[in-house]
Amino acid sequence: xxxxxxxxxxxxxxxxxxxxxxxxxxxxxxxxxxxxxxxxxxxxxxxxxxxxxxxxxxxxxxxxxxxxxxxxxxxxxxxxxxxxxxxxxxxxxxxxxxxxxxxxxxxxxxxxxxxxxxxxxxxxxxxxxxxxxxxxxxxxxxxxxxxxxxxxxxxxxxxxxxxxxxxxxxxxxxxxxxxxxxxxxxxxxxxxxxxxxxxxxxxxx
Numbered sequence: 001x002x003x004x005x006x007x008x009x010x011x012x013x014x015x016x017x018x019x020x021x022x023x024x025x026x027x028x029x030x031x032x033x034x035x036x037x038x039x040x041x042x043x044x045x046x047x048x049x050x051x052x053x054x055x056x057x058x059x060x061x062x063x064x065x066x067x068x069x070x071x072x073x074x075x076x077x078x079x080x081x082x083x084x085x086x087x088x089x090x091x092x093x094x095x096x097x098x099x100x101x102x103x104x105x106x107x108x109x110x111x112x113x114x115x116x117x118x119x120x121x122x123x124x125x126x127x128x129x130x131x132x133x134x135x136x137x138x139x140x141x142x143x144x145x146x147x148x149x150x151x152x153x154x155x156x157x158x159x160x161x162x163x164x165x166x167x168x169x170x171x172x173x174x175x176x177x178x179x180x181x182x183x184x185x186x187x188x189x190x191x192x193x194x195x196x197x198x199x200x201x202x203x204x205x
Contacts, residue, residue, distance in 0.1 A: 009057040021102035055110040077133030085180045138192035
């Protein structure tokens with residue numbers, strides 16, 4: 001990917017997230033980014049192509065952030081999920097609630113890409129995290145990692161599915177953190193709960 005294309009994707013992604021996918025036109029993107037429409041069409045066939053590539057670009061960056069946290073060998077299983085939550089909440093802090101409505105209603109292929117990532121990458125991340133936590137005594141030994149990881153992705157599905165919200169009530173950041181805490185409290189051992197409360201308390205100070 002060229003430096004110019006990466007810059008376009010990053011900035012167009014921010015525009016779509018702030019103002020919605022439907023209302024922003026290719027003219028708007030060109031004007032806001034300070035490039036010509038000719039330059040845009042060198043990299044993207046049309047708006048649908050731009051949206052699809054923006055979603056793929058966003059997912060690739062988010063997955064990289066998550067993988068970097070997972071690869072940190074100094075972190076315990078609980079810290080991994082809490083740090084991933086922080087990374088994601090930082091990345092989505094500017095998302096306009098209408099963006100998810102637009103994406104699902106008007107850009108099905110991009111929405112399907114988001115759904116596929118939830119089912120594959122996120123499920124495996126949670127599955128591996130559960131095994132790691134069990135091994136270290138932070139998660140209960142009686143957990144079925146396959147079942148629990150699938151339950152988690154359904155919770156994430158609730159998070160990103162606009163049909164579950166009134167636009168005025170939708171706060172993805174708050175919902176995401178509550179889902180992570182709900183998940184952890186349901187699978188932790190007494191030792192894990194103690195560590196979780198300690199870390200949550202530290203973040204408030």
